[in-house]
Amino acid sequence: MQYWVWTERGEPHxxxxxxxxxxxxxxxxxxxxxxxxxSSNICILKQGWLRWTECFILEGxxxxxxxxxxxxxxxxxxxxxxxxxxxxFFYALIPCLLIGGVAVLPAPQNLSxxxxxxxxxxxxxxxxxxxxxxxxxxxxxxxxxxLYMSHIWIPSSWCSPTEGPECDITDDVTATVPYNLRVRAxxxxxxxxxxxxxxxxxRNSTILTPxxxxxxxxxxxxxxxxxxxxxxxxxxxxxxRREPGAKEHVKVVKSRGIPVHLGTMEPGAAYCVKVRTFVxxxxxxxxxxxxxxxxxxxxTLPLALALFAFVGFMLILVVVPVSVWKMGRLLRYSCCPVVxxxxxxxxxxxxxxxxxxxxxxxxxxxxxxxxxxxPFKAWI
Amino acid sequence: MKAPCVSxxxxxxxxxxxxxxxxxxxxxxISMDLHHIEEAFQEIKKTIQAKxxxxxxxxxxxxxxxxxxxxxxxxxxxxxxxxxYVDKVFKDHQELxxxxxxxxSSIANSFLYMQKALRQCQEQRQCHCRxxxxxxxxxxxxxxxxxEAPSAAIKSLGELDVFxxxxxxxxxxxxxx
Numbered sequence: 001m002q003y004w005v006w007t008e009r010g011e012p013h014x015x016x017x018x019x020x021x022x023x024x025x026x027x028x029x030x031x032x033x034x035x036x037x038x039s040s041n042i043c044i045l046k047q048g049w050l051r052w053t054e055c056f057i058l059e060g061x062x063x064x065x066x067x068x069x070x071x072x073x074x075x076x077x078x079x080x081x082x083x084x085x086x087x088x089f090f091y092a093l094i095p096c097l098l099i100g101g102v103a104v105l106p107a108p109q110n111l112s113x114x115x116x117x118x119x120x121x122x123x124x125x126x127x128x129x130x131x132x133x134x135x136x137x138x139x140x141x142x143x144x145x146x147l148y149m150s151h152i153w154i155p156s157s158w159c160s161p162t163e164g165p166e167c168d169i170t171d172d173v174t175a176t177v178p179y180n181l182r183v184r185a186x187x188x189x190x191x192x193x194x195x196x197x198x199x200x201x202x203r204n205s206t207i208l209t210p211x212x213x214x215x216x217x218x219x220x221x222x223x224x225x226x227x228x229x230x231x232x233x234x235x236x237x238x239x240x241r242r243e244p245g246a247k248e249h250v251k252v253v254k255s256r257g258i259p260v261h262l263g264t265m266e267p268g269a270a271y272c273v274k275v276r277t278f279v280x281x282x283x284x285x286x287x288x289x290x291x292x293x294x295x296x297x298x299x300t301l302p303l304a305l306a307l308f309a310f311v312g313f314m315l316i317l318v319v320v321p322v323s324v325w326k327m328g329r330l331l332r333y334s335c336c337p338v339v340x341x342x343x344x345x346x347x348x349x350x351x352x353x354x355x356x357x358x359x360x361x362x363x364x365x366x367x368x369x370x371x372x373x374x375p376f377k378a379w380i
Numbered sequence: 381m382k383a384p385c386v387s388x389x390x391x392x393x394x395x396x397x398x399x400x401x402x403x404x405x406x407x408x409x410i411s412m413d414l415h416h417i418e419e420a421f422q423e424i425k426k427t428i429q430a431k432x433x434x435x436x437x438x439x440x441x442x443x444x445x446x447x448x449x450x451x452x453x454x455x456x457x458x459x460x461x462x463x464x465y466v467d468k469v470f471k472d473h474q475e476l477x478x479x480x481x482x483x484x485s486s487i488a489n490s491f492l493y494m495q496k497a498l499r500q501c502q503e504q505r506q507c508h509c510r511x512x513x514x515x516x517x518x519x520x521x522x523x524x525x526x527x528e529a530p531s532a533a534i535k536s537l538g539e540l541d542v543f544x545x546x547x548x549x550x551x552x553x554x555x556x557x
Contacts, residue, residue, distance in 0.1 A: 142489035148471055154485055155478055172482070174416065175489035232413070281413040 105129075107195040108136065108165070108183045115206040117229055118279060119170050126165035127185040127192065135161035135186045140169065143177035143200075153182065161186065176282050178202045208277060208286035211235060215273050215292045220265050222294070224273060228256040234278045236285070237262065242270040242293055268298040414548050417490050420483045421540050427480060429538040433531050439523045440539045445516035446546045454550045455498070455507035460517040461543060462495050465536070468524065472533035487540065 108124040115121070127134050138159035145152045159167035173179050178200035185192040211233075214225040226235050235253040239262050240246045253260050265271050272293040277286040440446060449457050470488045475481045501507060524532045 142485055142492075144466070144470070144488040144492050145485060147492075148466075154481055157482065174420070174486040176493045177489045232416075281416070 105185055105187055105190040105192040107192040108185055109195065111181065111183060111195060111197045113169075113181070113197065113201045115201075115203065117209060117277075118203065118206050118232055118281075119168070120173050120201070120203060120206070121166055122159075122169050122181055122183070122197070123166045124183055124195070127187070129187045132187045133163065135163060136165070136167070136183055137161050137186065138167045138169070138181065138183050139194075140172050140182075141180040142175060143179070146178075146180055146200075173201065173203050176202065176204050204282040204284065206279075206282070208279065208284060210287050210289035211275055211277050213273070213275050213289060213292070215294055216259075217265065217294050217296065220267065220296060222262040222265055222271055222273070223259045224253075224262055224275070225259045226253060226256060226275065229277065230256075232279050232281050234280065235275055236278055237273065237275045238288075239263070239271060239273040241266075242272050265294075265296045267296050270295040413490075414544060417487055418541070418544050418548075420486045420490075421544065424480050424483045425538070425541060427477075428534060432535050432538050434527065434535065437523075437527075437535075438539065439520060439527075439532065439536050440542055441519055441523060442542055442546075445519055446542070449513065449516060449550075451550070453510055453513040455501065456509040456513040457516060458547060458550070459495070459498050459502070459507060460509075460513065461520070462491050462498065464517070464520060464524075465540075465543075466491050466495065469533050469536040472529040473537060474530070484537070 106127055108127055110125045111122065112124070113120055113122050122138060124136075127136075136159065138156040139153040140156060141150075141153050145154070154172075156167060156169060157171045159169075167183075169179075169181065179202070180196065180200050182194045182196040184194045211229065212227040216223045216225070222239065224237060226237075233256070237251045237253055237260075238248050239251075240248040249263065251260075251262060262273070270293050272291045274288045274291040276288045278284075446457075466488065470484065470491075473484070475484055498507065524536065526532075527535065
């Protein structure tokens with residue numbers, strides 16, 4: 001036969017400081033532990049937080065007088081448990097009434113991180129309190145902190161505090177390790193509990209999208225302009241001539257936003273371009289973008305141009321000397337005119353004839369000469 | 381005719397193995413973004429170095445240790461120094477200023493990532509530790525232990541630019557994936 005014996009043990013424990021919610025957490029516990037040395041099993045009834053009461057289950061028959069205040073009826077025990085519970089309920093309510101209700105604000109729920117192209121956004125369900133503004137505080141903890149100093153949480157750069165139910169944590173998550181994140185809401189003097197992200201976030205899980213590109217041609221030059229995704233992105237541009245068996249050229253572009261020259265195209269051919277990004281920090285590529293093709297004009301136009309140029313050149317070759325000659329003539333006449341001797345001064349007899357006159361005929365010659373010289377002298 | 385052919389083959393094989401081994405060590409830190417870590421440190425460098433109480437001594441002892449490391453010992457030395465910073469320096473330093481704390485956290489977590497990358501390298505190729513690297517590491521540790529933990533930690537933090545420059549120099553040419 002078994003019977004229970006109750007005794008008081010030890011001094012009363014002082015009640016720990018509890019929040020209003022805390023009293024729900026402790027329950028009357030009944031634990032039994034025994035030892036092979038003891039002839040009896042000792043059971044410990046935790047009566048509220050104040051007292052420990054030991055009870056003994058003894059084998060054999062109850063001997064009156066051996067144990068003080070023996071209670072053998074289990075129903076009495078249950079009654080005692082109930083009264084202590086009710087007592088505690090009222091004890092716990094007193095601080096609630098005094099303080100006026102602390103930490104009733106619910107913690108933000110449904111924390112998640114959406115990450116695209118290395119831009120990370122922490123989002124949660126908003127905590128709405130009518131006619132009040134809710135402020136949220138975000139803290140993070142890298143893998144280093146969680147391993148070596150787990151009590152350290154670092155306030156987020158942009159969200160301490162923030163008003164909206166989301167936070168840009170790109171500047172906080174700066175290494176490719178798992179990060180723990182937590183959020184709490186504040187309305188006036190009330191603060192909620194911390195709500196932590198269920199699975200730590202590692203930035204190598206970001207979604208990389210095919211980049212946006214603009215392919216243009218400047219004459220025969222193939223030009224590409226890429227969107228600016230930030231300094232962590234490199235672009236791998238592949239371009240090829242659209243014909244069977246053409247070789248694909250690959251170019252690595254690190255500059256963002258400015259047009260880049262890919263190569264010179266041959267006339268009459270079509271060229272296609274596709275591009276993808278590479279992020280060195282996480283060692284991952286994005287998928288390729290859709291290929292875009294451009295076609296260059298054929299040879300007819302350049303031929304016409306060449307012909308025209310040739311004709312023009314020939315014209316110039318003819319026109320220029322003619323005009324130069326004309327100009328020359330004009331100039332010759334204007335600055336260096338030809339002097340013409342008047343008819344009256346012209347000697348009709350040839351000079352040889354005059355000189356070859358013999359002596360006998362000198363006078364005749366001289367007279368002839370004189371006759372021709374006199375008008376000349378008169379003229380001078 | 382056979383003997384010269386065989387010796388040529390042997391020489392070619394030796395060259396090939398040497399080049400593979402050298403390339404293997406150099407390819408240890410492929411997707412490393414040191415630039416970002418250097419930027420983070422530049423922002424807090426002045427504040428950290430100003431807090432250093434013993435300006436005349438150095439813990440890394442660059443001329444005695446880092447500059448004497450040969451290419452074969454680079455992997456081991458990097459591994460040891462990363463462990464030195466992660467296990468000792470960052471732990472011994474208590475930072476209260478949130479802005480500086482953010483940058484130190486960023487550097488510490490980046491070092492953790494580098495350690496993971498090095499471990500992968502270690503498994504594939506041999507990151508073997510020879511006496512030179514072990515001795516150099518010992519010098520650095522003993523320099524650190526001669527000072528009190530907080531002062532030693534802040535001094536080591538101030539010398540991060542030396543360490544980062546050394547990594548940059550020795551792990552160059554790894555961008556070819």
